[in-house]
Amino acid sequence: MSGAGEKQVVRLTVNGEDHELLVRPHATVLELLREDLRLTGTKHGCELGECGACTVLVDGQAQLSCLLLPGQVDGACLTTIEGLADGPVLHPLQRAFAALGGLQCGYCTPGMLLAAKALLDTNPTPSRQQIKEALAGNLCRCTGYAAIVDAVEAAALGAVEAAAQDAVEAAALGAVEAAARTPR
Amino acid sequence: MLRLPPFSFLRARDVAEAAGLLAEHGDQAMLVAGGTDLVPKMKRGQLTPTLLVGVGHLAELGHVSASDRGVEIGAGVTLARVAADARLGAAYPGYVQAAASVSSPALRNAGTIGGNLCVDTRCNYYDMSFEWRQALGFCMKKDGDVCRVAPASTYCRAIASSDTAPVAIALGATVVLVGPGGQRRELAAADLYQDDGRCYLTKQPGEVVESLRLPPPGGWRSAYVKVRRRHAIDFPLGGAAVALATTGPIIEACRIVLTAVGPRPLDVSAAAEPLVGRPLAEVLGGDVGLLAEVAAAAVKPAKPLDNADLHYVWRKQMTRRAVEQAIRQAARQPAPHGAPAATFGADAAGGAKRG
Numbered sequence: 001m002s003g004a005g006e007k008q009v010v011r012l013t014v015n016g017e018d019h020e021l022l023v024r025p026h027a028t029v030l031e032l033l034r035e036d037l038r039l040t041g042t043k044h045g046c047e048l049g050e051c052g053a054c055t056v057l058v059d060g061q062a063q064l065s066c067l068l069l070p071g072q073v074d075g076a077c078l079t080t081i082e083g084l085a086d087g088p089v090l091h092p093l094q095r096a097f098a099a100l101g102g103l104q105c106g107y108c109t110p111g112m113l114l115a116a117k118a119l120l121d122t123n124p125t126p127s128r129q130q131i132k133e134a135l136a137g138n139l140c141r142c143t144g145y146a147a148i149v150d151a152v153e154a155a156a157l158g159a160v161e162a163a164a165q166d167a168v169e170a171a172a173l174g175a176v177e178a179a180a181r182t183p184r
Numbered sequence: 185m186l187r188l189p190p191f192s193f194l195r196a197r198d199v200a201e202a203a204g205l206l207a208e209h210g211d212q213a214m215l216v217a218g219g220t221d222l223v224p225k226m227k228r229g230q231l232t233p234t235l236l237v238g239v240g241h242l243a244e245l246g247h248v249s250a251s252d253r254g255v256e257i258g259a260g261v262t263l264a265r266v267a268a269d270a271r272l273g274a275a276y277p278g279y280v281q282a283a284a285s286v287s288s289p290a291l292r293n294a295g296t297i298g299g300n301l302c303v304d305t306r307c308n309y310y311d312m313s314f315e316w317r318q319a320l321g322f323c324m325k326k327d328g329d330v331c332r333v334a335p336a337s338t339y340c341r342a343i344a345s346s347d348t349a350p351v352a353i354a355l356g357a358t359v360v361l362v363g364p365g366g367q368r369r370e371l372a373a374a375d376l377y378q379d380d381g382r383c384y385l386t387k388q389p390g391e392v393v394e395s396l397r398l399p400p401p402g403g404w405r406s407a408y409v410k411v412r413r414r415h416a417i418d419f420p421l422g423g424a425a426v427a428l429a430t431t432g433p434i435i436e437a438c439r440i441v442l443t444a445v446g447p448r449p450l451d452v453s454a455a456a457e458p459l460v461g462r463p464l465a466e467v468l469g470g471d472v473g474l475l476a477e478v479a480a481a482a483v484k485p486a487k488p489l490d491n492a493d494l495h496y497v498w499r500k501q502m503t504r505r506a507v508e509q510a511i512r513q514a515a516r517q518p519a520p521h522g523a524p525a526a527t528f529g530a531d532a533a534g535g536a537k538r539g
Contacts, residue, residue: 003192004190004191004192004234004235005190005191005192006192008193024190025190025191025192025193025236026187026188026189026190026191026193027187027188028188028223031185031187044185047185047186047227048186048224048227048228049220049223049224049287049291050417052288052290055290058293061264061293062289062290062293063290063293063294064220064290064291064294066223067219067220067223067224067291067294068219068223068294069193069216069219069223069236069238070193071193071194071195071236071238072216072219072238072240072241074195115289115290118289133289133416134289136288136289136415136416136417137287137288137289137290137291137416137417138288
């Protein structure tokens with residue numbers, strides 16, 4: 001048996017690109033992605049499996065990279081937030097989050113998007129309840145979640161632009177109504 | 185960044201090799217399948233192995249197979265897979281409810297049923313960073329010699345935190361263990377646990393949980409109700425598993441097992457005695473007194489302490505509610521198909537039963 005901490009070879013496919021890496025067995029996949037591969041889109045939050053900020057897809061399933069060891073993912077295909085867009089063309093979920101305000105500070109967004117992608121890949125037409133359940137492990141301290149669920153729903157329906165237009169109109173109407181209520 | 189201390193990682197070739205490595209390296213070695221409980225605890229210095237033996241990839245731990253003896257689930261099957269299995273859901277609704285209630289979707293994609301059976305006991309004085317525990321003074325669960333929540337206690341009072349274990353016990357399930365020489369032994373799920381939060385499992389250090397065997401569902405309804413702050417992520421702060429057997433409209437037997445009220449799942453089936461021989465309609469139809477009486481008796485032996493989230497008195501009150509809800513949920517389920525209750529292993533786990 002090799003000594004504790006001695007590096008080991010791990011083979012991975014990350015966002016379609018094959019890698020053979022010499023890594024410390026005690027470096028989590030989160031560290032490997034951010035520090036070895038410089039894919040800093042995957043965020044470190046609690047690092048204890050409680051917030052979902054570090055969510056990546058492992059063979060299509062949402063998993064938390066802060067708790068994954070390189071030895072557990074040897075031979076696996078990973079998708080990180082950097083692999084979501086198709087070149088300059090954003091993924092429908094990304095467009096929906098941007099159009100519908102499904103983010104504010106943006107720190108939870110990579111994890112949210114990947115958890116949402118895992119859902120839509122297996123269930124293209126989820127109910128709002130199913131969306132909430134799929135995102136139940138991803139914490140957001142800014143949005144209050146409603147806009148995130150709206151965005152995933154709009155992306156699933158393929159109606160991002162229409163939903164965004166509705167949101168803009170609703171906001172404008174709200175502003176008009178508020179102005180009308182304001183005493184002159 | 186919160187980093188792990190150095191260790192070695194070996195992917196076991198098979199279960200027997202994993203057991204052999206555990207036996208060879210003693211308390212320096214631990215198994216890792218999903219790692220969702222182990223890795224955070226290693227980051228906080230609660231668990232300090234220098235060798236991790238990977239078993240999550242082993243095909244021999246990844247099966248779900250049914251026979252006339254019931255259903256066997258490999259210990260490496262993920263909680264997500266159990267939660268999504270319609271066949272299991274129809275036969276063992278309580279077990280599937282419990283698997284689906286563990287943590288969050290991403291953790292259920294990694295966490296396994298074997299891992300959840302063996303999940304570490306939890307305590308507010310233990311599930312803290314190394315620095316926090318060092319500042320207060322360590323407890324007997326790790327590095328110290330006193331229980332911080334009950335200083336006069338001679339044993340560790342960290343609480344059983346498995347969601348699936350109480351249902352497995354209520355259903356009369358058994359666990360198959362593999363030793364270092366490849367030898368197997370099968371024991372009742374209830375006998376996997378003992379009343380000490382530090383040494384809470386009875387399995388030997390060199391043994392690996394290979395599978396869980398659920399007896400044929402014949403006639404048994406089951407339900408699990410979990411007490412927690414949020415509907416996701418949280419460990420149980422209390423909880424009740426109920427298995428209910430009927431013949432026609434009459435309740436034949438009822439088992440109740442509590443979780444998160446002490447160091448091991450607490451079988452309180454004797455409290456269900458008043459239900460035996462009564463029509464289901466009485467449970468569903470509003471004999472509120474009967475259900476309240478059973479639930480009150482069920483939580484009477486539970487002695488939760490102030491070592492988990494939320495107040496311990498509230499936890500006990502809510503566990504009583506969980507018992508009531510779980511009985512109601514089980515009673516509302518459609519009558520399961522299959523053999524009569526007796527073939528389900530009613531004698532294996534005891535419990536209140538007719539005649």
